[in-house]
Amino acid sequence: SAVISQKPSRDICxxxxxxxxxxxxxxxxxxxxxxxQQPGQSLTLIATANQGSEATYESGFVIDKFxxxxxxxxxxxxxxxxxxxxxxxxYLCSVQDRASYEQYFGPGTRLTVT
Amino acid sequence: xxxGEEDPQALSIQEGENATMNCSYKTSINNLQWYRxxxxxxxxHLILIRSNxxxxxxxxxxxxxxxxxKSSSLLITASRAADTASYFCATGRNTGGFKTIFGxxxxxxxxx
Numbered sequence: 030s031a032v033i034s035q036k037p038s039r040d041i042c043x044x045x046x047x048x049x050x051x052x053x054x055x056x057x058x059x060x061x062x063x064x065x066q067q068p069g070q071s072l073t074l075i076a077t078a079n080q081g082s083e084a085t086y087e088s089g090f091v092i093d094k095f096x097x098x099x100x101x102x103x104x105x106x107x108x109x110x111x112x113x114x115x116x117x118x119x120y121l122c123s124v125q126d127r128a129s130y131e132q133y134f135g136p137g138t139r140l141t142v143t
Numbered sequence: 144x145x146x147g148e149e150d151p152q153a154l155s156i157q158e159g160e161n162a163t164m165n166c167s168y169k170t171s172i173n174n175l176q177w178y179r180x181x182x183x184x185x186x187x188h189l190i191l192i193r194s195n196x197x198x199x200x201x202x203x204x205x206x207x208x209x210x211x212x213k214s215s216s217l218l219i220t221a222s223r224a225a226d227t228a229s230y231f232c233a234t235g236r237n238t239g240g241f242k243t244i245f246g247x248x249x250x251x252x253x254x255x
Contacts, residue, residue, distance in 0.1 A: 030188065060241060071231060072186075072245040085240055121186070125243075130174055130193075130235060132243050134186040 031056050031124050033135035041141045042112055049108045050138045052122030057102035062123040063095070066137070072121065078105050112142045149232060149246040157254050162219040164249040166232030167212075174235040175208055176243065177217050181228045189217075189230075224255040 032055040042048050052061065060079055064072040076086045076097055084097040098106045109116050122135040150165045166175070177189040192199045192208045192215065199206045205218040219226055231248045235241060 062243070064245075071247050072233075074242060074244060077240055077242060079240075087242075123243075125241065129191065130241075131188055131191050132176060132233070132235070133188055134178075136185045 035135040039139040047110045052105045058124040060125040063107045064121045066119040153250040155252045164217045166215045172234045176233045178231045179228045222253045
């Protein structure tokens with residue numbers, strides 16, 4: 030399985046500011062995904078980020094609020110823009126194994142907005 | 144939106160007992176995966192079952208899939224206190240782009 034790292038692991042931010050979360054994978058992957066997990070809840074898919082194309086956002090998530098970059102097959106960033114306390118959550122990067130379709134997750138970034 | 148609904152929401156059992164968690168979903172799928180998440184920790188991939196499979200085993204885990212009923216179950220046999228965690232099912236679909244959607248999860252508590 031792929032090894033996925035995320036930076037930062039946690040942060041406390043002021044409302045109105047932006048935070049960029051980095052996701053690094055130890056192997057080349059076509060499909061990367063960003064999820065959000067609010068306290069005590071399940072995971073919600075934010076967007077799919079495939080290299081060489083624009084990210085595809087799920088209902089309720091927009092590019093202006095969550096811009097995503099995918100410059101190569103091992104790296105992606107998610108920016109949480111103009112943050113409010115409602116954005117406090119864990120943000121997780123995920124990749125799909127091309128052969129098995131198994132999906133693996135990074136350790137997450139715990140964001141608190143004050 | 145979440146595709147999977149899990150049942151029960153919470154389950155408390157004694158060590159050594161079996162734990163069964165169920166997942167129902169609404170649309171056709173390509174595969175279904177089960178994950179474990181310990182409190183405050185990352186997601187651990189447990190098992191993937193494809194839509195053309197009916198049952199898979201991995202150690203003490205047994206997963207079944209009934210596509211006619213749009214449901215899956217995860218059985219943990221001979222449970223241990225270390226199995227205490229939240230368990231999530233996640234359905235994978237390819238609809239002009241592959242995506243995996245998570246259910247609400249079952250919180251399992253195994254008492255020593």
